Amino acid sequence: NAGVMQNPRHLVRRRGQEARLRCSPVKGHSHVYWYRQLPEEGLKFMVYLQKENIIDESGMPKERFSAEFPKEGPSILRIQQVVRGDSAAYFCASSPRTGTIAKNIQYFGAGTRLSVL
Amino acid sequence: AQKITQTQPGMFVQEKEAVTLDCTYDTSDQSYGLFWYKQPSSGEMIFLIYQGSYDEQNATEGRYSLNFQKARKSANLVISASQLGDSAMYFCAMRGTGNQFYFGTGTSLTVIP
Numbered sequence: 001n002a003g004v005m006q007n008p009r010h011l012v013r014r015r016g017q018e019a020r021l022r023c024s025p026v027k028g029h030s031h032v033y034w035y036r037q038l039p040e041e042g043l044k045f046m047v048y049l050q051k052e053n054i055i056d057e058s059g060m061p062k063e064r065f066s067a068e069f070p071k072e073g074p075s076i077l078r079i080q081q082v083v084r085g086d087s088a089a090y091f092c093a094s095s096p097r098t099g100t101i102a103k104n105i106q107y108f109g110a111g112t113r114l115s116v117l
Numbered sequence: 118a119q120k121i122t123q124t125q126p127g128m129f130v131q132e133k134e135a136v137t138l139d140c141t142y143d144t145s146d147q148s149y150g151l152f153w154y155k156q157p158s159s160g161e162m163i164f165l166i167y168q169g170s171y172d173e174q175n176a177t178e179g180r181y182s183l184n185f186q187k188a189r190k191s192a193n194l195v196i197s198a199s200q201l202g203d204s205a206m207y208f209c210a211m212r213g214t215g216n217q218f219y220f221g222t223g224t225s226l227t228v229i230p
Contacts, residue, residue, distance in 0.1 A: 033217070042121070042208055042220030043162075056216045091162060093218075105152070106218060108162035 003027065005074075006092050006109035013082050014117050021077040021112045025094030032075040033106060034067055037089040049075060082116045089113050119144045121209050123221035130199045131229050137184070138194040138224045140209030146170075149213040151192040153183065156206040156223070165207075168192055199228045 005024040013019050025032050030051050035043035045059040049069035060067065064082075069075040079086055093106035120143040130136035142151065153165040168176045168183045176183040184193040196203055209221045 035218075035220075040222070042222050043210075043218070044220070045217035048216040059217065089160065093162075104150075104212070105164055105167060107164060108154070110159070110161040113160070 004092055004094050004107050004109035006090075006112050008112060009110060010113045010115070012115045012117065015083055016081050019079040019082050019086070019114055019116075021079075021090050021092075021114070022074045023077070023092030023094075023109060024074040025092075026096075026107055029094035029096050029107075031095045032069050033093045033095075034075075034077050035091045035093065037091060037111070039088075043091055046077075079114075082114070084116045087114055087116045119146075119211060119213055119215075119219045121211050121219050121221035123209055123224050125224045126222075127225045127227070129227050129229055130196075130203075132201060133198055135195060135197045136199055136226065138196070138207050138209075138226065140192045140194065140221060142190050142192060142209075142211050144190075144211065144213050146213035149211055151183070151185070152210040152212070152218070153181070153192075153194045154208045154210060155203075156208060158205070162208070166194070196226075201228050201230060204228045 003026045032049045034046040037043045047060045047067045048056040064080045066078045089111045091111045093108045095104050095106050122141045149170045151168045155163045166178045166181045166183050168185045175185050180197045182195045204227050206223045208223045210218045212218050
């Protein structure tokens, strides 16, 4: 695969705690996407970021979830006050550019499996 | 609205045989791209193949080919000469003029020795 690094691979949190998921895109990629995958389902878009900017957060829950992609360092997906329904696999993808048509392949990381007890 | 439909929750194929995984889509965009990803049991998402809506030829990548029928809005994945390592979940995805990918619910493929 193309080198998107996500950590941790597995994260266990108790209800009410905070979860921080990190994503380092492929070197040279400046566009990051976050997706959530519930069991037995496909991936659902959450948010699209470029360096220091949120471009599209239409798939992000309005409360408790936030994302950032700072000038330096990885992209972070933060979930505050986690609930059991947040248990899922969270995938990050990166691409070198965006465009109106899609031969802009998104390369995915291995995901972070969040379990909320 | 964009939608991807994969109607086969599970498929079995004999090793060395070919298999077709179905995918239909719905979009009002004139320009769009169709993708297939493989998700093995380890969980990562591996890009397999891409087809653009204006591409006249079906895409091929090694043992993978995409049977693109635009009028039927279908983009089926064909895997030839199946191998045991092909056992995985396979997701069809689409990107239109927006920023996000839309994924189907996936097909679980099992290759039988």
